[in-house]
Amino acid sequence: MEFCGHGMDRSWCYLCHLEGGGVDPRTAWGLDAEDGPVPWERRREPMTETQAGHVRFLCEEFGEPFDESLTEHEAGIVVRSFLEEPMSDRQRRTLRWLCEKSGAPMPEDLTYRQARSQIRKLVALRGLRSA
Numbered sequence: 001m002e003f004c005g006h007g008m009d010r011s012w013c014y015l016c017h018l019e020g021g022g023v024d025p026r027t028a029w030g031l032d033a034e035d036g037p038v039p040w041e042r043r044r045e046p047m048t049e050t051q052a053g054h055v056r057f058l059c060e061e062f063g064e065p066f067d068e069s070l071t072e073h074e075a076g077i078v079v080r081s082f083l084e085e086p087m088s089d090r091q092r093r094t095l096r097w098l099c100e101k102s103g104a105p106m107p108e109d110l111t112y113r114q115a116r117s118q119i120r121k122l123v124a125l126r127g128l129r130s131a
């Protein structure tokens with residue numbers, strides 16, 4: 001096994017995956033508001049580059065095909081539905097590693113969104129480099 005800069009196995013480290021995924025880090029961590037001022041029914045424009053990066057990243061996480069032709073509106077729906085899926089295997093392994101290091105209990109049955117914020121919290125506690 002090859003250790004990454006975070007001390008985890010590079011093959012499943014969620015942080016490395018996120019950093020190397022070509023996705024805007026603030027978006028990937030869910031720090032930017034996903035809803036803009038434009039009403040949903042008017043968002044027929046093609047998805048933005050930031051959205052496309054995020055959707056592509058999540059499709060890879062869940063082994064789903066990436067559809068480049070999504071509108072802004074559709075991309076928003078796809079992202080939200082992915083976030084309510086159970087956490088990914090990569091997240092689970094990263095979270096378990098972080099919990100072991102921190103002596104925190106390993107939470108089970110998290111959604112992707114919940115696991116993401118949990119990972120971010122533990123990463124901050126450990127002072128690991130992340131977005």
Ligand SMILES: [Zn+2]
Nearest residue numbers: 004006013016
């Ligand atoms: Zn890493």
